Amino acid sequence: MTDIAATSSAEPGFTWTGRILGVTRRSPTFAIGFLIVVIFAFVAVFANVISPFGAIETFSSKVLFPPGPEFWFGSDGNGMDVFSRVMHGARFAFGIAVPSAIIMLVIGVPLGLIAGYKGGMIDEVVLRTMDVVRSFPSIVLALAVVAATGQSLVNVVLVIGFLDAPIFTRLVRSEVLALRSSGFVDSAVAAGNPTWRILFVHLLPNAIRGSTAMIAVRMAWAVRISATLAFIGVGIQAPTPEWGAMIRQGAEFIISGEWWVALFPGLALVGIVLGFNLLGDGLQDLLDPRRKATGK
Amino acid sequence: MSLLEVSNLHTHFISHDLNNNLRIAKGLNGVTFEVDKGEVVGIVGETGAGKSLTAMSIMGLLQPPARVVEGSVRFDGNEILGLSAEELNRIRGTELTMIVQSPLTSLDPLSRVGKQLVRAQREHRDISKEDAWAAGVETMTTVGIPDPERRMRAWPHELSGGMAQRVLIALALINGPRMIIADEPTTGLDVTVQAQILDLLQGLVRDRDMGAMIITHDLGVVAHYCTRICVMFAGSIIETGPVRQIFNDPRHPYTQALISSTPKRIAEKGYGQIGGPPPNLYALPAGCHYRDRCNRAADLCHTAPPLEDVGGGQFARCHFAATPDSAAATVQNG
Amino acid sequence: MADPILKVRDLVKHFPGSQSGETIHAVNGVSFDLMPGETVGLVGESGSGKSTIGRCVLRLYKPTAGRIEFGGRDITTINEREMRPLRKEIQIVFQDPYSALNPRMKVGNLIGELVKLHTDLDAPARRDTVAALAERVHLNADLLTRFPNELSGGQLQRVCIARALATNPKVIVLDEPTSSLDLSVRAGILELLGELQRETGVSMLFISHDLETVELVSHRILVLYLGSVVEDGPSKEVFAKPSHPYSQALLSADLPPDPDVKLDRKILEGEVPGPVHLPPGCPFAPRCPLVRPDCTAAKPGATAIGENHHAACVRVADGTNDIRNADAAADGDMHKKFQDQFIGRTS
Numbered sequence: 001m002t003d004i005a006a007t008s009s010a011e012p013g014f015t016w017t018g019r020i021l022g023v024t025r026r027s028p029t030f031a032i033g034f035l036i037v038v039i040f041a042f043v044a045v046f047a048n049v050i051s052p053f054g055a056i057e058t059f060s061s062k063v064l065f066p067p068g069p070e071f072w073f074g075s076d077g078n079g080m081d082v083f084s085r086v087m088h089g090a091r092f093a094f095g096i097a098v099p100s101a102i103i104m105l106v107i108g109v110p111l112g113l114i115a116g117y118k119g120g121m122i123d124e125v126v127l128r129t130m131d132v133v134r135s136f137p138s139i140v141l142a143l144a145v146v147a148a149t150g151q152s153l154v155n156v157v158l159v160i161g162f163l164d165a166p167i168f169t170r171l172v173r174s175e176v177l178a179l180r181s182s183g184f185v186d187s188a189v190a191a192g193n194p195t196w197r198i199l200f201v202h203l204l205p206n207a208i209r210g211s212t213a214m215i216a217v218r219m220a221w222a223v224r225i226s227a228t229l230a231f232i233g234v235g236i237q238a239p240t241p242e243w244g245a246m247i248r249q250g251a252e253f254i255i256s257g258e259w260w261v262a263l264f265p266g267l268a269l270v271g272i273v274l275g276f277n278l279l280g281d282g283l284q285d286l287l288d289p290r291r292k293a294t295g296k
Numbered sequence: 297m298s299l300l301e302v303s304n305l306h307t308h309f310i311s312h313d314l315n316n317n318l319r320i321a322k323g324l325n326g327v328t329f330e331v332d333k334g335e336v337v338g339i340v341g342e343t344g345a346g347k348s349l350t351a352m353s354i355m356g357l358l359q360p361p362a363r364v365v366e367g368s369v370r371f372d373g374n375e376i377l378g379l380s381a382e383e384l385n386r387i388r389g390t391e392l393t394m395i396v397q398s399p400l401t402s403l404d405p406l407s408r409v410g411k412q413l414v415r416a417q418r419e420h421r422d423i424s425k426e427d428a429w430a431a432g433v434e435t436m437t438t439v440g441i442p443d444p445e446r447r448m449r450a451w452p453h454e455l456s457g458g459m460a461q462r463v464l465i466a467l468a469l470i471n472g473p474r475m476i477i478a479d480e481p482t483t484g485l486d487v488t489v490q491a492q493i494l495d496l497l498q499g500l501v502r503d504r505d506m507g508a509m510i511i512t513h514d515l516g517v518v519a520h521y522c523t524r525i526c527v528m529f530a531g532s533i534i535e536t537g538p539v540r541q542i543f544n545d546p547r548h549p550y551t552q553a554l555i556s557s558t559p560k561r562i563a564e565k566g567y568g569q570i571g572g573p574p575p576n577l578y579a580l581p582a583g584c585h586y587r588d589r590c591n592r593a594a595d596l597c598h599t600a601p602p603l604e605d606v607g608g609g610q611f612a613r614c615h616f617a618a619t620p621d622s623a624a625a626t627v628q629n630g
Numbered sequence: 631m632a633d634p635i636l637k638v639r640d641l642v643k644h645f646p647g648s649q650s651g652e653t654i655h656a657v658n659g660v661s662f663d664l665m666p667g668e669t670v671g672l673v674g675e676s677g678s679g680k681s682t683i684g685r686c687v688l689r690l691y692k693p694t695a696g697r698i699e700f701g702g703r704d705i706t707t708i709n710e711r712e713m714r715p716l717r718k719e720i721q722i723v724f725q726d727p728y729s730a731l732n733p734r735m736k737v738g739n740l741i742g743e744l745v746k747l748h749t750d751l752d753a754p755a756r757r758d759t760v761a762a763l764a765e766r767v768h769l770n771a772d773l774l775t776r777f778p779n780e781l782s783g784g785q786l787q788r789v790c791i792a793r794a795l796a797t798n799p800k801v802i803v804l805d806e807p808t809s810s811l812d813l814s815v816r817a818g819i820l821e822l823l824g825e826l827q828r829e830t831g832v833s834m835l836f837i838s839h840d841l842e843t844v845e846l847v848s849h850r851i852l853v854l855y856l857g858s859v860v861e862d863g864p865s866k867e868v869f870a871k872p873s874h875p876y877s878q879a880l881l882s883a884d885l886p887p888d889p890d891v892k893l894d895r896k897i898l899e900g901e902v903p904g905p906v907h908l909p910p911g912c913p914f915a916p917r918c919p920l921v922r923p924d925c926t927a928a929k930p931g932a933t934a935i936g937e938n939h940h941a942a943c944v945r946v947a948d949g950t951n952d953i954r955n956a957d958a959a960a961d962g963d964m965h966k967k968f969q970d971q972f973i974g975r976t977s
Contacts, residue, residue: 014315022316186690187730189710191793192717192747205734342812343783442900457676458901486675487839488898491883495897513813516885520893540889550814557817558887559842567821572814573782 023286030282033216036275044090051084055241064258074260076249078239082260085241086268092242093272096157096226097219103161104218108168109208113199115169116176116207117185123173130166138163138225139232146234156235160222167218168211175207209287216280220273227269243269297373298330299475299507300354300392305367307346307353307531309577321577323349323362325531325585331475331507336498338522338539339511340554344574345528347511351477355394356384372474390420393468397480399460403452409463410448416467435466440496458489462496469500475507476500482517494521515558519543524609527551530575530585537610547604547612549590584614592616633702634663635800635833636687636720641696643682643857647906655905656682658857658913659696659929664801669827669834671848671865673841675880677902678854680837684803687835688722689713701800718748718797725806727786731778737789738764738774744796763792767822784815791822795830803835808843820847841884845869850938853877856905856913858929863939873941876914878953896953912942919956920945 024031043050052072059079067074073082115126142159149155179185184206188198230236230244238245243265250262307324324346331337339347352358354369356376369377371392376384396402404412413432417423423431429448436444439462447459455463461481468476478497482490498521501508510522518525518539525542527535527550535548546552556565572589575581581588583598590597596615604617643657657679664670672680685691687698689705698706700720705713724730731740742760745751751759764771767788778786787807794802804823808816824847827834838844844851844865851868853861853876861874872878882895898917903909909916911926918925924944932940933947945951 013317018315018317020316022312022314025312025316026314182729183724183726184729184732186685187722187724188732189690190688190717190722191744192714193743194714195710202732206732342814456901456904486902487841487880488675488883489901490885491895491897514885515813515887519887519889519891520885543887543889553814555887557814559820559846560886560888562817562820563846567817573785574812 027282027285029278030286033275033278033280033282036271037279040090040272040275041094043087044094047084047087047091051081051087053081053084055085055088056080056239057084064253064261066258067260073264074258076246076261077253080239082246082264085246086243086264088241089243089246089265089268090272092153092226092236092240093223093269096153096160097222097276099157100160100164100222101215101219103158104164104168105211105215107162108165109172109204109211111165112169112172113176113203113207116173116180117195117199117203126169126173130169133163134166136163139228142225142229143234151235151237153236156226156229157222160225164218164221167214171211171214172207175210176203179203179206212287213280213283216276216283220276220280223269223276224273298332299372300331300509301368301370302330302350302354303328303368303370305350305353305369306365307349307358307362308365309361310363311361319578322580323531323577324353324367325580327367327528327531327533329526329533329536331509333474333505333507334501335524336501336508336510336522338518338525339509339528340513340515340518340525341528342513342574344530344577346531347528348479349531350528351394351479351509351511354477355388355392356381386420389416390471391474392477393471393473393475394477394479395461395464395468395481397483399464400452400455400457402464403455403460405452407452408448409450409452409455412463413448413467413470416470420471431470432466435470436463438469438500439463439466440492441466457485458493461485461489461493465493465496465500472504473506475509477509477511479511480513481510482514483512490517497521515554527554530577530580532585532613534586534614535610535612537606538608541608541610545610547606547610547617548586548614549592550586551612632666635666635701636664636835637697637699638662638683638687639697639699641683641686641698642694643679643686643691644694652906655908656857657686658908660852660854660857660859662852662859662862664833664835666800666833667827667831668850669836669848671844671851672835672837672854673839673844673851673880674854675839675902677856677905679857679905680854681805682857683854684722684805684835684837687801688717688720688803718744719799720801720803721794721797721799722803722805723787723790723794723807726810727783727790728778730790731786733778735777736774737776737778737781737786740778741774741789741792741796744793748797759796760792763796766795766826767792768818782815783811784818787811787819788822791819791826795826795832798830799832801833801835803837805837806839807836809838809840816843823847841869841881842886853880856902856908858913859932859942860914861939861941862932863936867936867939873935873939873946873951874914874943875918875920875945875951875953877941879919896956912944919953920951 057080059075061079062075063079064077065071065075071081071083073086076082111126115123138160141163142156145155145159184202185198188202193202226235227244227247230242231248233248236242236245238249246265247262250265253261305324305327309321309323311319313319327346327350329337339350341347353364356379358364364377367377368375371387376387410429410432413435414425414428417428417431432448433444436447441447441459441462452460481497482493485493494517497508500506510517512518522539525536525539526533527548529550535542535546535551542551543555546555555561575585584601587593587597601613601615603611603613606612606617639661641657641660645654645656647654660679660683662670672683674680682691686693693706696706697704700716705716738760741763742756745756745759760774761771764774769785769788769792773781773785781789808819811819820843823834826832836844836847848865850863851865852859853868853874855876861868861872861877868877869881872881879896879898883897896919900917903916909926911928912930915921915925930942930944932942934940935946941951943951
């Protein structure tokens with residue numbers, strides 16, 4: 001690794017096209033993942049406006065029609081348009097992925113910061129607690145929570161957020177440890193910073209960098225697991241147009257040859273999970289510190 | 297014909313930034329020098345001047361986006377730039393070897409020292425493990441490691457800084473090279489250990505009639521261990537010549553600034569020239585690359601200065617090299 | 631005679647080692663005074679404890695034993711909350727400016743942070759103070775809106791000095807402030823520090839392994855070896871005529887950047903042993919070319935050589951402390967006894 005002298009001026013020539021091409025060149029994975037996620041997000045936001053029919057609009061005389069000009073993805077066992085339902089399902093996907101991610105971060109990051117900064121007994125306690133949480137099988141815990149508190153989407157989101165928080169605790173903690181050993185923290189202490197400023201003004205923005213890629217990946221996971229739960233009948237109930245629930249419904253019809261009821265929600269699920277995963281991988285490429293020309 | 301002849305070497309870093317603009321950093325801009333048997337050539341310069349880049353370009357160790365775009369490197373009369381990795385490996389590690397900075401990160405942490413010494417030999421020639429082991433012990437003794445038999449079984453992390461550096465030297469020597477390139481061989485080592493390592497290197501060069509190239513930013517090392525010096529700035533050699541001459545009568549303004557910024561000279565003459573910001577390799581000024589920082593810059597400096605022969609084997613890349621120097625003046629801060 | 635601004639007595643700092651039961655004896659009984667307006671240089675190689683001393687004085691570490699008095703106040707055991715208001719009086723400049731500064735904050739805000747933390751000035755007043763500080767350290771004002779990684783090492787170190795000055799401290803600790811900078815830039819930083827000391831009368835604790843630099847900037851120096859002071863005195867005196875065998879060896883190993891200077895080196899064998907297993911008595915005994923039996927009996931006390939000049943060596947008293955006479959004076963058997971035990975030992 002050779003060094004290039006520190007250059008100061010802002011990079012020449014910013015244009016939107018240039019930026020898009022430059023990012024795609026640096027990480028095609030990111031570009032594709034980003035595109036997929038943006039399309040799904042667009043659909044989620046505008047589903048009400050752009051879907052041909054309502055999410056639970058029933059046509060009792062047009063049950064189980066195959067895909068055709070009227071129902072692009074066919075109709076399901078209740079005579080509802082699969083295409084419209086798939087579109088509305090995107091809202092649920094984001095509605096689960098985003099709040100779960102927020103909860104994971106809100107729980108996991110501060111714990112990681114404090115454990116890394118304080119060290120000693122606090123660090124031990126936090127780590128061991130996180131180990132315990134990580135050892136729960138998610139599905140079992142979700143079932144237990146739902147059994148105790150009743151079927152609800154909110155509960156599912158909370159469980160997922162809680163279960164994945166330890167991942168961020170570990171990531172953030174190791175970034176904090178690295179920063180501590182580089183003299184960064186000593187410098188902040190010597191300047192007279194109170195602890196809260198050290199944690200939130202100095203450590204947090206730098207420690208969370210390494211987690212951004214992981215956030216996308218955990219969002220993919222959140223969507224998958226909520227779909228799994230819905231598939232086994234936990235958390236979300238018909239006729240809610242959530243993809244997992246739709247697949248559950250459609251499963252009955254596969255044997256009798258009405259493949260479209262389960263397939264299209266399944267494809268949508270695979271699509272968004274793939275999109276988030278690619279986005280996460282791509283972010284890793286882009287944020288790789290070795291890529292940046294620093295002044296050293 | 298010298299052992300190593302580098303001519304007009306240009307190495308660029310070619311990449312696209314996030315806005316898809318083509319960015320080219322010109323790391324080396326026409327580096328030319330020679331190293332002969334029995335010579336120790338010192339390469340000095342600031343960060344980004346291209347010292348390590350030169351060594352990596354010679355050894356064929358450049359990683360993308362760095363690339364040699366022009367020039368030639370001849371070892372023992374044969375062109376080695378552009379050789380395949382396989383062909384290069386016949387010379388690298390045997391005839392032409394390199395020691396790098398931070399020895400603790402350069403040794404394989406998962407193999408014992410002895411195994412690494414044996415491997416280094418068996419990769420290049422047919423030799424039994426026993427013979428290679430014996431040669432390893434002998435080389436360890438040559439580099440001054442006490443109790444070599446036992447140390448052969450040590451893990452790299454068990455070695456102290458100076459010991460690890462000696463092991464790196466042993467690895468470089470074990471196949472009997474004709475030339476050794478040492479990139480900052482003593483940086484990070486204690487002063488008392490530096491002296492030991494440098495004496496060792498000097499002794500080996502003398503006893504084995506090798507050529508050596510020492511890359512360093514420490515003028516003390518150059519003053520006492522090198523026969524010739526090449527001063528680099530912004531990817532070119534801006535002054536070269538016998539050590540004594542360069543220290544006593546530097547002709548290029550940058551070299552003058554460098555020599556006058558050592559604490560002893562500051563104590564004598566006060567703070568004179570002060571360094572400036574490093575050159576922007578993405579946008580080097582046309583003509584003389586040093587003109588933005590130079591206190592003698594004139595209109596003429598917009599044209600590339602030739603290498604002026606100042607006599608006695610000393611050359612300086614400055615339009616005004618031949619005219620005697622006047623007192624130094626302050627320039628912008630660094 | 632004015633009072634010292636900083637008084638350190640018998641400072642000891644030990645750390646737990648990586649293996650259980652091991653202790654790293656970083657600092658083992660160091661004492662010195664720092665007077666107002668003075669620069670004291672701490673010189674030593676790896677394992678000397680010089681950086682640890684700097685950090686103890688700033689209370690980034692809590693001393694294991696000993697006393698630190700700052701401005702007459704005992705700060706040895708106070709907690710962080712009590713120390714915080716004192717931090718505006720005693721500041722530090724670290725070796726590597728890139729890792730000491732928050733890379734996501736603009737340089738102007740980094741300097742302003744010190745002002746914000748220790749004064750009640752409002753935003754416009756702070757901005758003026760920052761601009762004034764930048765000018766004082768000869769830092770171009772348009773660099774204030776840049777981020778640390780856009781500045782060169784020399785420029786960034788000036789930012790760190792500006793931060794250290796922002797609160798008008800009485801003491802600044804400088805831990806290898808020029809070691810990671812290019813040669814041509816070092817002189818500028820040293821000149822700046824000299825200027826600032828003349829202007830403000832700030833005291834400096836200058837920690838470095840670079841002998842020439844320390845000689846240039848310090849009034850007094852302390853030579854450290856394995857956590858103990860082996861020699862202390864006026865910098866010119868110690869450099870001209872070092873008394874302790876280690877000081878002599880250290881100075882003789884220095885390579886002056888002048889090919890015409892003849893080297894007269896006393897090359898020591900081996901390396902500094904690790905700080906886990908300290909040799910008995912004098913810490914330098916295992917490598918000392920002048921070692922004799924009473925060196926290991928007890929740690930030598932400081933013998934006075936001149937006014938305010940001491941060396942911790944038993945041979946000073948009878949004048950046999952010149953290592954150029956090593957072969958005549960030394961006890962060869964003692965040396966061999968130590969060879970395997972301590973020379974070149976790692977960890």
